[in-house]
Amino acid sequence: MAEKVTPRSEDYAKWYTEVVQRAELADYAPVRGSMVIRPYGYALWENIQRGLDNMFKAIGVQNAYFPLLIPHSFIAKEAEHVAGFAPELVVVTHGGGKELEEPLVIRPTSETVMYSMYAQWIQSWRDLPLKINQWCNVVRWELRTRLFLRTLEFLWQEGHNAFATAEESEEDARRMLGVYQDFIENWTAIPVVAGKKTESQKFPGAVNTYTLEAMMGDRRALQCCTSHNLGQNFSKPFNVQYLDKSNQLQYVWQTSWGLSTRMVGAIVMAHGDDQGLSLPPRLAPTQVVIVPIWKSDAEKAQVLANAQQLVASLGKDLRHRLDNREEYSPGWKFNEWEMRGVPLRIEIGPRDVEKKQVVLVRRDTGEKTTVPQNGLQDKVVALLDEVQSNLYARAKAFLEENSHQLDSYADFKQVIEEKGGFIWAHWCGSSECEAKIKEETTATIRAIPFDHEGESGKCVYDGRPSRGRVVFAKAY
Amino acid sequence: MAEKVTPRSEDYAKWYTEVVQRAELADYAPVRGSMVIRPYGYALWENIQRGLDNMFKAIGVQNAYFPLLIPHSFIAKEAEHVAGFAPELVVVTHGGGKELEEPLVIRPTSETVMYSMYAQWIQSWRDLPLKINQWCNVVRWELRTRLFLRTLEFLWQEGHNAFATAEESEEDARRMLGVYQDFIENWTAIPVVAGKKTESQKFPGAVNTYTLEAMMGDRRALQCCTSHNLGQNFSKPFNVQYLDKSNQLQYVWQTSWGLSTRMVGAIVMAHGDDQGLSLPPRLAPTQVVIVPIWKSDAEKAQVLANAQQLVASLGKDLRHRLDNREEYSPGWKFNEWEMRGVPLRIEIGPRDVEKKQVVLVRRDTGEKTTVPQNGLQDKVVALLDEVQSNLYARAKAFLEENSHQLDSYADFKQVIEEKGGFIWAHWCGSSECEAKIKEETTATIRAIPFDHEGESGKCVYDGRPSRGRVVFAKAY
Numbered sequence: 019m020a021e022k023v024t025p026r027s028e029d030y031a032k033w034y035t036e037v038v039q040r041a042e043l044a045d046y047a048p049v050r051g052s053m054v055i056r057p058y059g060y061a062l063w064e065n066i067q068r069g070l071d072n073m074f075k076a077i078g079v080q081n082a083y084f085p086l087l088i089p090h091s092f093i094a095k096e097a098e099h100v101a102g103f104a105p106e107l108v109v110v111t112h113g114g115g116k117e118l119e120e121p122l123v124i125r126p127t128s129e130t131v132m133y134s135m136y137a138q139w140i141q142s143w144r145d146l147p148l149k150i151n152q153w154c155n156v157v158r159w160e161l162r163t164r165l166f167l168r169t170l171e172f173l174w175q176e177g178h179n180a181f182a183t184a185e186e187s188e189e190d191a192r193r194m195l196g197v198y199q200d201f202i203e204n205w206t207a208i209p210v211v212a213g214k215k216t217e218s219q220k221f222p223g224a225v226n227t228y229t230l231e232a233m234m235g236d237r238r239a240l241q242c243c244t245s246h247n248l249g250q251n252f253s254k255p256f257n258v259q260y261l262d263k264s265n266q267l268q269y270v271w272q273t274s275w276g277l278s279t280r281m282v283g284a285i286v287m288a289h290g291d292d293q294g295l296s297l298p299p300r301l302a303p304t305q306v307v308i309v310p311i312w313k314s315d316a317e318k319a320q321v322l323a324n325a326q327q328l329v330a331s332l333g334k335d336l337r338h339r340l341d342n343r344e345e346y347s348p349g350w351k352f353n354e355w356e357m358r359g360v361p362l363r364i365e366i367g368p369r370d371v372e373k374k375q376v377v378l379v380r381r382d383t384g385e386k387t388t389v390p391q392n393g394l395q396d397k398v399v400a401l402l403d404e405v406q407s408n409l410y411a412r413a414k415a416f417l418e419e420n421s422h423q424l425d426s427y428a429d430f431k432q433v434i435e436e437k438g439g440f441i442w443a444h445w446c447g448s449s450e451c452e453a454k455i456k457e458e459t460t461a462t463i464r465a466i467p468f469d470h471e472g473e474s475g476k477c478v479y480d481g482r483p484s485r486g487r488v489v490f491a492k493a494y
Numbered sequence: 495m496a497e498k499v500t501p502r503s504e505d506y507a508k509w510y511t512e513v514v515q516r517a518e519l520a521d522y523a524p525v526r527g528s529m530v531i532r533p534y535g536y537a538l539w540e541n542i543q544r545g546l547d548n549m550f551k552a553i554g555v556q557n558a559y560f561p562l563l564i565p566h567s568f569i570a571k572e573a574e575h576v577a578g579f580a581p582e583l584v585v586v587t588h589g590g591g592k593e594l595e596e597p598l599v600i601r602p603t604s605e606t607v608m609y610s611m612y613a614q615w616i617q618s619w620r621d622l623p624l625k626i627n628q629w630c631n632v633v634r635w636e637l638r639t640r641l642f643l644r645t646l647e648f649l650w651q652e653g654h655n656a657f658a659t660a661e662e663s664e665e666d667a668r669r670m671l672g673v674y675q676d677f678i679e680n681w682t683a684i685p686v687v688a689g690k691k692t693e694s695q696k697f698p699g700a701v702n703t704y705t706l707e708a709m710m711g712d713r714r715a716l717q718c719c720t721s722h723n724l725g726q727n728f729s730k731p732f733n734v735q736y737l738d739k740s741n742q743l744q745y746v747w748q749t750s751w752g753l754s755t756r757m758v759g760a761i762v763m764a765h766g767d768d769q770g771l772s773l774p775p776r777l778a779p780t781q782v783v784i785v786p787i788w789k790s791d792a793e794k795a796q797v798l799a800n801a802q803q804l805v806a807s808l809g810k811d812l813r814h815r816l817d818n819r820e821e822y823s824p825g826w827k828f829n830e831w832e833m834r835g836v837p838l839r840i841e842i843g844p845r846d847v848e849k850k851q852v853v854l855v856r857r858d859t860g861e862k863t864t865v866p867q868n869g870l871q872d873k874v875v876a877l878l879d880e881v882q883s884n885l886y887a888r889a890k891a892f893l894e895e896n897s898h899q900l901d902s903y904a905d906f907k908q909v910i911e912e913k914g915g916f917i918w919a920h921w922c923g924s925s926e927c928e929a930k931i932k933e934e935t936t937a938t939i940r941a942i943p944f945d946h947e948g949e950s951g952k953c954v955y956d957g958r959p960s961r962g963r964v965v966f967a968k969a970y
Binding site: 121345 | 529530535537539557558560561581585587589590597598600610611614615635
């Protein structure tokens with residue numbers, strides 16, 4: 019039987035890394051801080067891609083592909099942008115055996131190279147809005163890395179929309195956050211807190227950055243994605259202009275928005291337990307695994323024949339798999355598929371064949387039920403829906419249990435240290451208080467919730483007036 | 495009305511570049527030799543990906559993702575491999591503001607980094623065969639570049655299979671070529687010549703390279719894809735070993751196989767004409783465009799209402815689009831959709847509404863037919879099938895017309911110079927004759943056909959004995 023992973027309660031970071039490797043989601047690659055996404059992890063990412071991509075296309079976003087290599091001078095055109103990304107740039111100096119005249123950087127994000135093209139493509143108001151997304155790899159020279167959560171190279175999608183007016187770009191940045199929230203809550207089954215980033219936490223070059231923050235199993239926050247209103251901060255240096263209806267040249271208003279393979283790490287940490295992954299059915303590469311059980315050869319023939327009938331009866335819309343390998347025992351297989359987080363297991367042995375029944379085992383609760391083989395597909399579909407809902411409900415309850423409204427800084431420090439979680443506290447809006455709190459507790463402001471102005475109060479740090487609570491947490 | 499492109503007969507290279515840009519498939523990017531794949535070109539690539547990916551998955555290939563950056567020392571482990579790729583390497587020397595201890599290269603292909611992982615993952619015969627593919631970008635420092643055909647960076651898939659025996663890897667290299675041939679002939683509607691590469695043309699590090707060669711509109715050859723039997727050339731330096739059934743350590747036998755965005759260029763050149771693209775229906779992002787025609791507002795309301803009914807009647811399985819833009823005339827739209835190669839156009843005007851009919855126009859032949867609206871979907875599906883078959887048949891006839899069996903070197907030189915095309919000629923098998931012919935005519939041996947040993951003869955260059963004809967051509 020396969021060795022167990024380190025329990026979450028013992029060492030959460032170790033548990034995470036072991037589960038990612040043992041479930042064969044990813045592995046360390048030869049270059050420091052790089053990873054290989056293994057077939058099982060990539061199948062999960064493909065399902066994430068498919069779900070999101072359909073949502074993007076439904077609102078008129080088109081996919082395209084822009085170059086990996088960007089002239090260094092491009093990155094430098096927007097002052098905050100270069101300041102933010104300079105420390106993480108990876109630089110190409112040689113090509114074809116010669117030193118390059120101008121060094122090229124590997125894209126850490128593609129605003130600059132994309133907008134240099136937008137400047138050529140956008141001529142008049144008729145060309146707006148322009149909504150383009152790309153699925154690609156990006157590289158940032160991160161020093162402290164962790165599989166999926168922070169790696170030198172990662173895969174993501176970055177969407178870049180251009181509009182005629184300031185109102186449209188602000189509205190779009192929030193709309194795209196809404197698309198992400200729909201996807202994350204309904205597909206990954208992870209509840210999130212939505213809001214705006216503070217000045218110190220926003221994207222280098224953005225006017226506003228919006229974020230979705232989720233709570234991981236160790237009560238730390240994970241930023242799932244961001245959506246930026248870039249205003250005209252890039253259209254001006256890159257000269258992205260259009261002729262408006264009265265024939266005047268105007269700069270466009272832009273947004274950019276991204277979600278990455280980090281989301282795979284979020285799924286591991288939001289739903290996993292000491293037995294391994296627990297995948298949301300809508301995204302699981304295998305939704306149902308059928309494990310046949312036999313002792314004698316006669317039993318084997320009978321059980322396998324029945325199992326194959328069942329597989330056929332499940333139809334093509336479900337992602338199922340019959341594990342008829344002979345070199346492993348049923349018990350070994352149960353552990354293996356639990357480790358890989360398959361939402362539903364169907365066990366079938368000689369007695370079940372006889373009684374025309376099967377045993378269904380849920381990964382999320384471990385609950386076992388014996389059901390007739392007749393009508394199995396409907397039962398499986400219904401149970402997968404239940405697992406999907408339950409994973410969300412459980413994560414939502416965990417988020418609420420570990421969210422604390424606090425008004426004194428003493429309580430704040432104690433809770434963040436002893437319990438962790440999300441602290442909803444008043445903040446006066448000053449960068450100084452934000453920085454002090456970070457310095458003293460390592461907690462940062464994860465989001466200024468959209469509806470935060472419901473309650474006035476006093477800043478938890480310096481007592482100055484606050485118009486609403488913001489969310490503090492220690493974060494990945 | 496949109497400006498016409500340079501006729502193919504006047505300047506083929508210029509025609510090609512103009513069509514690629516005017517149809518908005520791609521555009522030049524800021525870095526020399528790089529390109530941007532625009533939404534229309536990317537939609538075509540996505541359809542290519544979907545078609546191929548399903549074929550790969552059906553034979554048990556799994557997708558994964560390996561790192562972009564490879565330690566320079568990895569590339570150097572296989573002698574032919576490094577010799578072949580060294581001149582094209584793009585090198586990263588700095589990251590995070592510091593010079594790196596060991597330079598990293600951006601992957602020109604991923605054998606080395608993938609097999610360093612295979613060495614860890616493969617333990618015993620139970621782990622074989624291992625079949626992994628990745629869809630990714632690669633970078634090669636090309637000096638003479640052309641949109642899609644040869645660019646600094648391109649997108650592709652690279653599959654890498656590992657087997658227990660030499661027979662299996664040889665068989666697999668040919669099987670994967672067969673998968674490509676099925677896809678290219680049946681989806682892109684391009685007929686190909688299949689065969690083996692000569693020693694001088696094979697992949698650096700391969701035992702055998704297999705290829706599919708297509709004929710472009712200017713009668714030059716284009717290598718569509720390759721499939722390599724790598725033997726143990728990589729498993730030895732990378733130590734990819736397995737325990738066989740008698741518990742002996744053995745090196746695995748490997749294949750690799752790839753197809754790239756170059757295929758988009760092949761589709762342009764194999765089917766395009768002076769009006770622009772002509773896309774095979776199975777891959778066209780838009781298969782049918784509906785262009786409504788009206789003069790008065792009353793007509794407009796009537797025609798649009800009918801057009802919308804028709805769109806609904808076409809159903810969800812067809813990729814169709816109603817072009818109801820008011821700022822462009824029907825004539826302008828006809829030209830625009832012809833340029834973009836949409837296989838079928840449906841015209842509907844007031845008279846058609848009245849008579850419950852539409853006009854169907856085929857992109858490939860220009861043929862117009864008036865058909866009743868009743869049963870339109872079936873008619874459209876049938877016509878799209880006809881267009882698909884006709885594109886293939888036309889390209890096949892063109893390939894045959896421009897294939898010449900020649901026996902004298904004088905004829906060879908004259909035909910290659912005056913007519914181009916594929917020349918089937920005898921070759922003695924020596925690298926010297928191959929090199930001389932290339933030097934004197936610029937034609938290269940594109941493929942040694944699989945069934946080439948049917949006829950013996952004398953080498954077209956030096957008269958020595960030959961066991962069969964090979965295919966010579968000037969190539970992209």
